[in-house]
Amino acid sequence: MQKRMNWLLIGVSLLVTLCWVGSVAAQVTLEVLNPRGEIEPPPTLAPTPRVTDLGGKKIGLYWNGKVGTDVFFDVVEELLKKKFHTATILRYQGAFDLGDTLAAKMAKECDTFIYGVGD
Amino acid sequence: MSGTIRIEKLGTPGIFLVAKGFEHDAQSAAIDGGMPTLRSVMIPGYVWGEPVEKKRPHAEASIENMINALTRPLTPEESKPKPLLKEALPPVKITAATYELAVEEFNRVFLENRWGDGLPLVPPTPDRVKWMLTGTSRSPNEVIGKVVVKNGIATIEKIAINAVMAGAKPEYLPVIIAAMEGLTDKNYDLLHVQASMGDFTLVILVTGPIAKEINMNYEIGFLGEGWRSNATIGRAVRLSLTNLGHMWPGVNAMARMGRQAAYTFYTFTENQDFSPWPPHHVIQGFKPEDSCVTVSTVGSYYGYGLSMIGSFQGETGELALRDIVKTILSSRDAVFAQYKPEVLNPGAIPNKYVLLIPPELASGLKRLGFTRESLRDYIYDKTSVPYEELSPEEIKGIQAKIKLSIAGEGSPSQRIPPGRIPVFQEALKPGGKVPVLITPEDIQLVVVGYPTGGSLFALAYHRAPYKWGAHETKLIRGATLTKAGR
Numbered sequence: 001m002q003k004r005m006n007w008l009l010i011g012v013s014l015l016v017t018l019c020w021v022g023s024v025a026a027q028v029t030l031e032v033l034n035p036r037g038e039i040e041p042p043p044t045l046a047p048t049p050r051v052t053d054l055g056g057k058k059i060g061l062y063w064n065g066k067v068g069t070d071v072f073f074d075v076v077e078e079l080l081k082k083k084f085h086t087a088t089i090l091r092y093q094g095a096f097d098l099g100d101t102l103a104a105k106m107a108k109e110c111d112t113f114i115y116g117v118g119d
Numbered sequence: 120m121s122g123t124i125r126i127e128k129l130g131t132p133g134i135f136l137v138a139k140g141f142e143h144d145a146q147s148a149a150i151d152g153g154m155p156t157l158r159s160v161m162i163p164g165y166v167w168g169e170p171v172e173k174k175r176p177h178a179e180a181s182i183e184n185m186i187n188a189l190t191r192p193l194t195p196e197e198s199k200p201k202p203l204l205k206e207a208l209p210p211v212k213i214t215a216a217t218y219e220l221a222v223e224e225f226n227r228v229f230l231e232n233r234w235g236d237g238l239p240l241v242p243p244t245p246d247r248v249k250w251m252l253t254g255t256s257r258s259p260n261e262v263i264g265k266v267v268v269k270n271g272i273a274t275i276e277k278i279a280i281n282a283v284m285a286g287a288k289p290e291y292l293p294v295i296i297a298a299m300e301g302l303t304d305k306n307y308d309l310l311h312v313q314a315s316m317g318d319f320t321l322v323i324l325v326t327g328p329i330a331k332e333i334n335m336n337y338e339i340g341f342l343g344e345g346w347r348s349n350a351t352i353g354r355a356v357r358l359s360l361t362n363l364g365h366m367w368p369g370v371n372a373m374a375r376m377g378r379q380a381a382y383t384f385y386t387f388t389e390n391q392d393f394s395p396w397p398p399h400h401v402i403q404g405f406k407p408e409d410s411c412v413t414v415s416t417v418g419s420y421y422g423y424g425l426s427m428i429g430s431f432q433g434e435t436g437e438l439a440l441r442d443i444v445k446t447i448l449s450s451r452d453a454v455f456a457q458y459k460p461e462v463l464n465p466g467a468i469p470n471k472y473v474l475l476i477p478p479e480l481a482s483g484l485k486r487l488g489f490t491r492e493s494l495r496d497y498i499y500d501k502t503s504v505p506y507e508e509l510s511p512e513e514i515k516g517i518q519a520k521i522k523l524s525i526a527g528e529g530s531p532s533q534r535i536p537p538g539r540i541p542v543f544q545e546a547l548k549p550g551g552k553v554p555v556l557i558t559p560e561d562i563q564l565v566v567v568g569y570p571t572g573g574s575l576f577a578l579a580y581h582r583a584p585y586k587w588g589a590h591e592t593k594l595i596r597g598a599t600l601t602k603a604g605r
Contacts, residue, residue: 029214030221031210032243033243033244034208035358036362037273037363038205038206039272039365040270041203042152042203044203045124045128045153047156050192050193054190060131064584065529065530070462075179079178079182093529095530095531096530096584098122099125103125103129112189113133113134114133114136
């Protein structure tokens with residue numbers, strides 16, 4: 001009886017193995033190439049340390065002329081002046097990316113800035 | 120975002136304001152600019168175009184966040200952001216019980232990674248890409264340019280991979296490459312097409328003998344379905360822009376409604392059988408026997424998208440001329456009187472046009488004595504307004520534009536390109552005529568459609584705030600499977 005059971009177990013094991021091998025043999029592997037463009041990552045930079053207080057500071061507000069932002073900045077200017085009486089608000093307008101010349105001007109004239117653009 | 124980073128790099132700290140729903144876009148742009156921890160403040164609402172009273176709550180709700188972001192010391196993580204790593208782009212292996220299931224799984228994986236367009240894709244296996252590359256003699260490693268939004272490098276091989284996915288044939292590949300060369304040209308403003316909220320789309324016009332060799336449609340249904348070359352050339356460009364530029368709707372592609380012809384763009388060829396004029400590319404300085412691709416940015420909606428100028432039966436050239444001039448002149452008030460240097464008003468930016476002229480009408484126009492060049496110049500002249508007819512508001516607007524252009528201030532699209540400033544200075548005098556368009560080249564005339572009767576359509580574009588270029592023609596070269604374009 002024990003001998004018969006052993007043979008039965010061996011038979012079942014073989015059957016399972018054959019089924020597994022069969023299923024593996026039936027697998028299909030599709031290798032496909034990556035369609036994304038390679039990117040050269042730019043060097044990573046940290047933002048500039050913050051000013052500790054806006055009191056007495058020159059705060060630049062930059063926009064690119066998109067309708068609505070001017071009025072929004074009017075309210076921002078009003079709220080900043082209300083809270084920081086000694087702060088000076090400087091308004092700037094130019095392209096979506098302001099470019100080197102205007103960036104240099106703003107960096108020279110402002111202690112800190114808020115940039116709001118749209119396209 | 121790039122402007123904010125530009126000032127930050129000079130040592131002045133600041134913040135970038137982000138409209139609600141654009142947080143991913145802003146973060147993505149900060150990473151692209153190399154300053155991943157740049158501080159942004161989200162405005163809880165949409166700032167443009169709302170009534171003034173609606174802006175106050177937005178400003179009040181966000182002012183404390185702005186102050187905080189301007190003054191709170193940087194955290195150690197912000198002060199030392201992790202270096203950006205180059206993304207590995209290895210081949211992808213998909214395993215399944217059957218080929219059908221593997222293809223299905225491939226489509227799932229690609230779409231989940233944002234590498235598709237939502238329609239089923241053809242798997243770009245190495246063998247199939249190799250087959251695609253048999254269509255060109257150019258090296259697979261040749262770099263043709265970088266694709267915004269993230270400046271992914273466009274090589275011939277990468278374009279071929281996307282062409283396979285689109286279902287294109289190898290003989291189309293040189294056409295697809297030329298289209299990508301046009302879009303990645305240094306003068307072409309692809310960023311506006313890819314990223315703007317303005318739903319812009321593209322015309323991809325194939326001209327010259329190669330168009331017939333690859334069986335492109337130029338007659339009934341030329342903008343429609345049923346033609347493999349038209350459909351898959353456009354789709355290959357669509358997928359190349361998505362995958363090489365790493366763009367995705369709602370992440371860094373912000374077209375509000377999406378764009379018309381989103382899957383294939385407007386891809387077609389001229390009806391050279393019935394056109395009375397040499398191919399379109401000849402006016403761009405190429406030879407008649409050349410084969411070329413012209414890419415051109417056009418709008419989708421709001422009067423810029425595909426719209427009918429008029430329906431003409433027979434060779435009624437005079438009527439068509441009247442209606443073309445009337446259509447272009449309809450922008451006069453916005454372009455002249457509504458121009459204000461301090462406001463970036465899209466309506467005040469002079470349009471450029473792609474006019475789709477049915478062949479019979481084109482023959483009628485030729486019968487009136489027009490060549491493609493003289494017709495273009497005629498329309499430009501007739502849409503120029505005599506100085507004596509200009510209102511004081513219009514003169515003020517034109518003067519302001521000339522002044523801003525000379526100073527080089529504002530956005531590029533608010534200015535007259537340097538070479539054209541003297542034309543406007545000369546025009547704004549007694550006896551002069553001020554053009555509504557910047558240059559005659561802003562009128563592109565394309566003969567296409569069923570030979571008889573038909574309607575005249577226009578596609579327009581008001582240009583981007585970044586660069587002026589929105590129309591580029593490139594020679595098709597390197598073809599190996601067609602007689603043309605070699």
